[in-house]
Amino acid sequence: MMPVHIEGNALKARILDQLTADVATCDSPPGLAVVLVGDNPASQAYVGMKKKACAAIGIRSFEFTFSAESPQADVIALIDTLNDRSDVHGILVQMPLPDHMDPLVIVDRIDPYKDVDGLHPVNMGNLLIGRDSLKPCTPYGVAELLKEYAIDTVGKHVVIIGRSVIVGKPMAAILVQNTPNANATVTLCHSRTHNLAAITRSADIVIAAIGRPGFVTADMVADGAVVIDVGINRIVDKSSPKGYRLVGDVDFDGVAPKSSAITPVPGGVGPMTIAMLMTNTVTAYRRLRAQSR
Numbered sequence: 001m002m003p004v005h006i007e008g009n010a011l012k013a014r015i016l017d018q019l020t021a022d023v024a025t026c027d028s029p030p031g032l033a034v035v036l037v038g039d040n041p042a043s044q045a046y047v048g049m050k051k052k053a054c055a056a057i058g059i060r061s062f063e064f065t066f067s068a069e070s071p072q073a074d075v076i077a078l079i080d081t082l083n084d085r086s087d088v089h090g091i092l093v094q095m096p097l098p099d100h101m102d103p104l105v106i107v108d109r110i111d112p113y114k115d116v117d118g119l120h121p122v123n124m125g126n127l128l129i130g131r132d133s134l135k136p137c138t139p140y141g142v143a144e145l146l147k148e149y150a151i152d153t154v155g156k157h158v159v160i161i162g163r164s165v166i167v168g169k170p171m172a173a174i175l176v177q178n179t180p181n182a183n184a185t186v187t188l189c190h191s192r193t194h195n196l197a198a199i200t201r202s203a204d205i206v207i208a209a210i211g212r213p214g215f216v217t218a219d220m221v222a223d224g225a226v227v228i229d230v231g232i233n234r235i236v237d238k239s240s241p242k243g244y245r246l247v248g249d250v251d252f253d254g255v256a257p258k259s260s261a262i263t264p265v266p267g268g269v270g271p272m273t274i275a276m277l278m279t280n281t282v283t284a285y286r287r288l289r290a291q292s293r
């Protein structure tokens with residue numbers, strides 16, 4: 001049987017439409033500050049997409065760029081300024097940062113109310129204990145996609161591959177909560193996991209966030225499993241005008257025939273990350289305004 005293709009673009013469009021209507025009711029525009037350090041082409045592309053999404057729904061975006069050699073103190077000083085600005089409601093520092101910068105130190109500095117990436121320890125802590133918080137955009141987007149496609153997680157075995165702070169760990173924290181669209185039994189696997197394939201074969205839902213093209217193969221997935229591919233990897237493709245193409249962490253052609261539902265790359269999880277960033281920015285705006293900030 002053909003698997004359901006779990007696609008993010010339609011849901012993203014609907015979320016952005018709702019946000020556009022919501023933003024139209026704001027007495028001043030929500031503002032998102034995007035900080036880019038260095039000239040990583042993928043980061044530049046992501047920042048461009050985020051600015052475009054802001055413009056489309058009526059959020060003001062402010063871009064700040066630093067050279068790769070800039071001292072960390074300069075980025076910290078900018079964050080201090082942005083924390084105090086009343087026209088900035090969200091602050092996002094595009095990752096990855098150059099090696100001489102410590103992402104934890106930088107994220108720590110962001111006002112948790114403006115932390116629209118949901119990476120500040122206060123937001124991560126709130127997420128873990130099940131309190132309302134700004135949630136990391138990618139796992140938040142995956143959870144919304146599962147809900148949209150009515151994929152039941154209650155009591156299901158969800159195996160997440162990858163324990164990063166931006167995807168794997170918060171994904172586990174979201175799905176393990178005692179809430180209607182979560183309540184999963186979560187196994188979080190990583191590079192030191194023994195017998196990975198045996199674990200993933202026992203999953204009702206596999207979520208791959210590894211960063212290795214085609215890592216999840218058909219022999220690692222049970223018949224009828226749901227497969228969510230978070231990976232976005234550039235691989236050389238001379239036939240493409242850009243010289244590369246994007247592939248996920250799942251061997252789509254091999255895995256799709258075994259799965260009951262699967263996300264394509266691109267067009268699956270990717271669009272949701274931006275949709276949830278916009279959602280978080282409007283949420284941050286509303287919360288700050290409620291405090292007259």
Ligand code: NAD
Binds near residue numbers: 138191231
């Ligand atoms: P990361 O490099 O921070 O973490 C990779 C994780 O994979 C690590 O926790 C590691 O333990 C695990 N891993 C590595 N090798 C493994 C192995 N052999 N077996 C089991 N686990 C292994 O990655 P990340 O930042 O979470 O990103 C993962 C992927 O998701 C990348 O392709 C990235 O581009 C993509 N991504 C996509 C979005 C999106 O919007 N869709 C957002 C963030 C990341």
